[in-house]
Amino acid sequence: xxxxxxxxxxxxxxxxxxxxxxxxxxxxxxxxxxxxxxxxxxxxxxxxxxxxxxxxxxxxxxxxxxxxxxxxxxxxxxxxxxxxxxxxxxxxxxxxxxxxxxxxxxxxxxxxxxxxxxxxxxxxxxxxxxxxxxxxxxxxxxxxxxxxxxxxxxxxxxxxxxxxxxxxxxxxxxxxxxxxxxxxxxxxxxxxxx
Amino acid sequence: xxxxxxxxxxxxxxxxxxxxxxxxxxxxxxxxxxxxxxxxxxxxxxxxxxxxxxxxxxxxxxxxxxxxxxxxxxxxxxxxxxxxxxxxxxxxxxxxxxxxxxxxxxxxxxxxxxxxxxxxxxxxxxxxxxxxxxxxxxxxxx
Numbered sequence: 001x002x003x004x005x006x007x008x009x010x011x012x013x014x015x016x017x018x019x020x021x022x023x024x025x026x027x028x029x030x031x032x033x034x035x036x037x038x039x040x041x042x043x044x045x046x047x048x049x050x051x052x053x054x055x056x057x058x059x060x061x062x063x064x065x066x067x068x069x070x071x072x073x074x075x076x077x078x079x080x081x082x083x084x085x086x087x088x089x090x091x092x093x094x095x096x097x098x099x100x101x102x103x104x105x106x107x108x109x110x111x112x113x114x115x116x117x118x119x120x121x122x123x124x125x126x127x128x129x130x131x132x133x134x135x136x137x138x139x140x141x142x143x144x145x146x147x148x149x150x151x152x153x154x155x156x157x158x159x160x161x162x163x164x165x166x167x168x169x170x171x172x173x174x175x176x177x178x179x180x181x182x183x184x185x186x187x188x189x190x191x192x193x194x
Numbered sequence: 195x196x197x198x199x200x201x202x203x204x205x206x207x208x209x210x211x212x213x214x215x216x217x218x219x220x221x222x223x224x225x226x227x228x229x230x231x232x233x234x235x236x237x238x239x240x241x242x243x244x245x246x247x248x249x250x251x252x253x254x255x256x257x258x259x260x261x262x263x264x265x266x267x268x269x270x271x272x273x274x275x276x277x278x279x280x281x282x283x284x285x286x287x288x289x290x291x292x293x294x295x296x297x298x299x300x301x302x303x304x305x306x307x308x309x310x311x312x313x314x315x316x317x318x319x320x321x322x323x324x325x326x327x328x329x330x331x332x333x334x335x336x
Contacts, residue, residue: 030290030291031289032280032288034285036283143301159301174279
């Protein structure tokens with residue numbers, strides 16, 4: 001009898017763990033442990049307000065870096081995040097997308113507002129001086145490289161992951177570029193659990 | 195004295211080889227853990243700054259879907275380390291599951307080259323794929 005009880009208890013414990021609210025084990029994204037507070041952002045928001053992550057306490061924040069002239073990665077990322085919010089329905093009100101520019105020379109608040117509005121009007125852009133943007137990139141480990149074209153125009157290669165910050169401001173997980181909207185919906189539903 | 199026929203002598207060996215191939219091709223493949231653990235040791239940043247170019251982590255990591263398809267990195271260094279999609283604070287771990295077979299290029303500050311490649315291969319389902327997987331595992335871990 002004893003040999004049946006132990007596996008049964010382990011199975012029940014496993015099921016309980018899998019269903020635990022906010023369980024990080026089941027996320028599609030890469031999970032950071034222990035959870036630490038997300039680095040502070042001190043930028044200006046494209047909505048005209050200071051951009052500080054404290055503003056979004058109580059919401060799950062999806063934070064990514066990019067630029068409005070990006071022709072490849074950023075439109076795909078933003079369309080994916082917009083799609084995920086649509087699929088979330090009413091829960092989307094508890095999700096805030098923040099997109100910080102890596103191109104402060106060209107991206108001001110108005111430019112970011114226009115760019116992000118093409119995908120979802122609730123998205124907020126982060127802008128600032130070169131020094132402020134560099135500090136934000138450094139604190140999140142974001143790299144960016146300017147590539148100048150023959151005609152003098154330029155593009156920027158940059159880290160393309162999406163940081164997932166929980167309701168309490170903890171940096172919980174990082175979704176690498178390329179995941180579909182459904183993976184975000186899956187993880188957001190876990191992170192939004194009370 | 196009567197000589198044994200060659201096929202009689204060879205048949206046990208052939209049977210043994212066929213049995214091994216059958217086992218290798220049809221028995222389920224397994225690994226101790228789905229997580230492939232790598233640690234960035236304490237002092238890595240200091241060694242880099244001192245000009246030491248020794249590689250602490252492999253520059254190429256191979257994972258297999260359904261077997262060991264979770265990359266588990268632990269930063270034991272005193273400074274934050276950037277691994278691909280994220281920054282890891284000292285003492286922090288990063289558990290990254292993979293669901294698609296592909297080759298992933300990541301930036302990694304623990305490497306002298308600053309780059310790391312993660313190759314995620316499909317799950318060995320067919321007999322030949324299982325045999326290939328077992329032979330390579332044996333060869334690499336011998």
